[in-house]
Amino acid sequence: MANNKTTYWEAEMETLPRAGLESIQLRRLQHLIERVYRTVEPYRRKMDTAGIKPEDIRSLADLARLPFTLKEDLRDNYPFGMFTVPLDEVVRVHASSGTTGKPTVVGYTKKDIDTWANLMARALACAGTSSGDMVHNAYGYGLFTGGLGAHYGAEKLGATVIPVSGGNTKRQITIMKDFGSTVLLSTPSYALNLAETMEEMGIAPQDLALRVGIFGAEPWSENMREEVERKLNLRAVDIYGLSEVIGPGVAMECLQTTKGMHIFEDHFLPEIIDPVTGEVLPPGEQGELVFTTLTKEAFPVIRYRTKDISSLCYDTCECGRTLVRMGKVTGRTDDMLIIRGVNVFPSQVEHVLIGIDGVEPHYQIIVERDGSMDTMTVEVEISDKVFSDEIKQLEQLTRQITHDIKDILGVTCRVKLVNPRAIQRSEGKAQRVIDKRKI
Amino acid sequence: MRVEQIAVFLENKSGRLAEITSILADNGINIRALSVADTADFGILRLIVDKVEAAEQALRGAGFTVGKTNVIAVEVPDRTGGLAMVLKSIKEANLNVEYMYAFVNKTGENAVLIFRFEEMDRAIETLLKDGFTILESQQIYNL
Known part of the structure; x- marks a missing residue:
């Protein structure tokens, strides 16, 4: 277990009293809006339509008067239309996978890369990582921001980085064992994949030197945290980021509590809004997370709608950081399935499954339309632990899962038990939902 | 006075039974008796074999959920x-x-x-x- 002494990378900025922080935020916001209005035509057009001029931003509350930026805005201006600097000042681009359309392209100046590395170093230090650590970076390298973002931060911190990237799981385990990796960076579902493969290879978590795992890039539950911690014998912490904002290193959980991730507010200004009305919600309420970048040069965003569901908590944290905490992302506004009029998040299904003794959180949700009726089937892998030679025991198990899902989600589903590993293991983000409805 | 029986989870998918029996054959395991219990969604194959440990290992290795009773x-x-x-x-x-x-x-x-x-x-x-x-x-x- 990691010790619980707070380690800071930039102590002053991480512990600023709120008044001081807000004055920095306002100054940076005003500067940003003025610059973006001047240089990016799509932003200027939107602000003109809304009847807002840069000089109208007199307080942080005026932020709410600015129009939102949507993923569609970025796509419409594909590839470089939202950049604020000429391309010769851009030293790197990243792009999101374009599974639902054109990819979104983001750019970084030299200074942006440095800012990012610095924030990622902050995040790593927040999880107790220091220059003495061996950082096993299993986030994918390439157009995805995860790999390179984490890499630069770990180097900045002075740690030793293993740029192992994703895939080739058995080799990864051998490397962790032989090199003595102390910090693991990966998606939470890949961490479970590693744990399973270790079991198959006959390697116990005690054979590894892992101390802490920094998991992100997909939503995961508290129950999954417990499982990963138990199976890999490490402390699991949550990291948040998205390429449109900068990449990993937007917010980070500390080791002192498990009540949310500190948003690096001197660089990113968060809001929680009602996803339907767009209205700003008070602290503590669940809604869609919206970010405005305060310091980015090449590709700043104003009120960017992340589609992630979270909440904000301004209470003082035990670690001493004054930075606001965002709650674990509990779902996506667009992952949200509407089944017979009920909003369903896949993470809720996972929560139900881990709550049942012996059931593994390996599941897939299949949604179909039968006539005018939506049907939801949850396929659950049956482990040796819950398997029985008696039909009535297994039927009891499927009844319990059905009952608990109905209880918590309010939806009746059909539960189908399947063989272990029948559900495709992901080497990156887990595909939890197959929606076969043709609407 | 007791005999060990192997139970195997059968997903409702064609070819599962054939797969199991050929795994056992490939491992030189003889089936003494068997029964299949099934519902609309899944089945349980119960087997009495001559080499219990070997059968259990081979089936588990092939990704089946196996229990002993x-x-x-x-x-x-x-x-x-x-x-x-x-x-x-x-x-x-x-x-x-x-x-x-x-x-x-x-x-x-x-x-x-x-x-x-x-x-x-x-x-x-x-x-x-x-x-x-x-x-x-x-x-x-x-x-």
Whole structure:
């Protein structure tokens, strides 16, 4: 277990009293809006339509008067239309996978890369990582921001980085064992994949030197945290980021509590809004997370709608950081399935499954339309632990899962038990939902 | 007095049974008896084999969910009323049968009844008291 002494990378900025922080935020916001209005035509057009001029931003509350930026805005201006600097000042681009359309392209100046590395170093230090650590970076390298973002931060911190990237799981385990990796960076579902493969290879978590795992890039539950911690014998912490904002290193959980991730507010200004009305919600309420970048040069965003569901908590944290905490992302506004009029998040299904003794959180949700009726089937892998030679025991198990899902989600589903590993293991983000409805 | 039985989870998907039997064949494992219990969504294959450990390992290695349970094997003469006699003794002792299946041994003289009871110890006691022959593991494997 990691010790619980707070380690800071930039102590002053991480512990600023709120008044001081807000004055920095306002100054940076005003500067940003003025610059973006001047240089990016799509932003200027939107602000003109809304009847807002840069000089109208007199307080942080005026932020709410600015129009939102949507993923569609970025796509419409594909590839470089939202950049604020000429391309010769851009030293790197990243792009999101374009599974639902054109990819979104983001750019970084030299200074942006440095800012990012610095924030990622902050995040790593927040999880107790220091220059003495061996950082096993299993986030994918390439157009995805995860790999390179984490890499630069770990180097900045002075740690030793293993740029192992994703895939080739058995080799990864051998490397962790032989090199003595102390910090693991990966998606939470890949961490479970590693744990399973270790079991198959006959390697116990005690054979590894892992101390802490920094998991992100997909939503995961508290129950999954417990499982990963138990199976890999490490402390699991949550990291948040998205390429449109900068990449990993937007917010980070500390080791002192498990009540949310500190948003690096001197660089990113968060809001929680009602996803339907767009209205700003008070602290503590669940809604869609919206970010405005305060310091980015090449590709700043104003009120960017992340589609992630979270909440904000301004209470003082035990670690001493004054930075606001965002709650674990509990779902996506667009992952949200509407089944017979009920909003369903896949993470809720996972929560139900881990709550049942012996059931593994390996599941897939299949949604179909039968006539005018939506049907939801949850396929659950049956482990040796819950398997029985008696039909009535297994039927009891499927009844319990059905009952608990109905209880918590309010939806009746059909539960189908399947063989272990029948559900495709992901080497990156887990595909939890197959929606076969043709609407 | 107890015989080890292997139970395998059967996903409702074509070819699963064929896959299991060929895995067992490839590993030189002989099936003595089997039964399939099924519902609309899944099935359970119950097997008595000559090499329990090897069968368990081979199936688990191929990704199947496998469990082991103890069952009781009762040998009765293969003639009319053979099963009825055993069931009468069970009924009179108020024992609950979870499931059962049967096979006839090679010589055709005797039938072997495989039982799983809620109360295994009391079932053994009752059957012995009423004079039935309960087979040991080795006797089944060598049949």
